[in-house]
Amino acid sequence: MKIGSVLAQNIVAHIANPVGHIKIIATLATPNDARSVLLDTINQIQSNGQLSNKFLLGIINSNLASWYMYRFVYGLAIRTMHFDATSTDRLPIAPIDFSNSQDKSRHDRIVALVDQMLEAKKQEAVATGQAKEIAARKCAALDRQIDVLVYELYGLTDAEIALVESSRRA
Secondary structure, eight states, X not given: OOTTOEEEESBOEEEOSSSOEEEOOEEEXXXXXXXXXXXXXXXEEOOSSSSOHHHHHHXXXXXXXXXXXXXXXXXXXXXXXXXXXXXXXXSOOOOOOTTSHHHXXXXXXXXXXXXXXXXXXXXXXXXXXXXXXXXXXXHHHHHHHHHHHHHHHTTOOHHHXXXXXXXXXX
C-alpha cells in the first residue's frame, strides 16, 4: 500500500433502514499500512493530479457520493456491489481550478476537515464511556461539515440537498 492513498472497502454496505441506501467507507493508508498487501476486499485510489488524496477521501465518504453511486451506478441494487475501478471511474470528481481562489479554498477546507476527522476517528477508537460518545458526536459534526462543503462544491440547490438528505431517513 502507498502511504496516504485512499483505501476504500470493495464491498459496499447496503443499509435497509429507514430507507434503502448505501454507505461507501474509505480511509487513508498510514505508515503502519505500508508493509501490508492489498487483497480483493480493499481498493487503493490515488490522485493523479494536484488534488489531495484527503480531498478525494472527503468526496468518497460524503453522503452525495453514496447517494449518486447507489442511484446512478448501482441502480438501487441490494446485493453485492463492488466499489472498484469499474464503478469508481464513474464517480464524478468536481474539477478544482487551483488558480481560482474560491476553488482552491473549497479544496483546502475539505482537506482540513478530513484531517480533523482522521484525528477524531483515532480518538473515538480508543475512547470509552462518555468520552466515546463525545468523540462520536464530534465525528458526526465533522461529517456534516464535509457534506455541506461537498454540496457547495457540486453546486447543489437546497431542493437537491434535501433530496440527498431524505434518502437516509424516512
